[in-house]
Amino acid sequence: MVAVLFVCLGNICRSPMAEAIFRSQVSEAGLLNEVDIDSAGTGHWHIGKPAHDGTLGLLKQKQIAHDDLIARQVTRDDLKKYDLVIAMDEQNFSDLQNMRKVEDDVEISLLLDYLPEQRDKNVPDPYFTGDFEEVYALISESCENLLADVRNRWLVS
Template identity: 55%
Template sequence: MVNILFVCLGNICRSPMAEAILRQKVSASGLEEQIHIESAGTGHWHVGNPPHEGTLDILAENDIDSSGMKARQVIEDDLEQFDIVVAMDAENLGHLHTLKKPDQEVEITRLLDYAEDADENDVPDPFFTGNFDEVYAMIDSACNTLLEEVKEEWL
C-alpha cells in the first residue's frame, strides 16, 4: 500500500481538492486497494470542518465525491505513516521539513513538481483568491502525473 498525504494551510481548499481528485483517478484505475490518500493542513483553524464551499462546488461540478471529508492538522506521526507527502506551496513544504526527522524516509514534494506545463511552483490558495476553477485545473493536471509516477515507481 502506498500512502499519500496532501498538505495545504487550512485543509479546506487545496489539499482536500487534491485528495478527492486523486481518489477518483485511483478508483478509475482500479488501484484503491494499493493507494491510500488523505489530506491535512499545517494550521488548526478549520479542524473538523468540511471543505470550503468553493471546493465542494468545483468537485461537484466535475462529479467528484467529497463526502465525509473533514479538515485535520498534519502531525509528526504523519511523516511515519505516509510514503509521499505533497505540499501545495513553499510555506507548507517548509513546515513539513521542520516536522521531518533525519531518519524518516518519507518523500516530501510540492504538487506542481508534477505539473509538466506549470508556470508557477505553488498552487495559489483559492480561500484568498477565489480562483477555484484555476486551482482545480492545476491540481487535476498534476495529479495525473503524480499517479503515473506512483504506478511506475511504487507499484
C-alpha cells in the same frame, strides 16, 4: 500499498480538493486497494470542519465524491505513516521539512513538481483568490502525473 498525503495551510480548499481528485483518478485506474489517500493542513484553524464551499461545489459539479473531507492538522506521525507527502506551496513544503526528523522515511515534494512546465510551483490558495477553477485545473493535471509516477515507482509488479 503506497500512502499519499496532500497538505495545504487550512485543509479546506487545496489539499482536500487534491485528495478527492486523486482518489477519483486512482479509483478510475482500479488501484484504490493499493493507494491510501488523505489530506491535512499545517494550520489548526479549521480542524473538524468540512471543506470550503467553493471546493465542495466544484467537486460536486465535476461529479467527484467529496463526502468525507473533514479538516485535520498534519502530525509528526503522518511523516512516519505516509510514503509521499505532497505540499501545495513552498511555505507548507518548508513547514513539513521543519517537522521532519532524520529517521523519517518520507518523500516530501510540491504538487506542481508534477507539472514540469509550470514555473510557479505554488498552487494558488482559492481561499484568498476565489479562483477554484484555476486550482482545480492545476491539481487535476498534476494528479494525473502523480498517479503515473506512483504506478511507475511504487506499484511496479
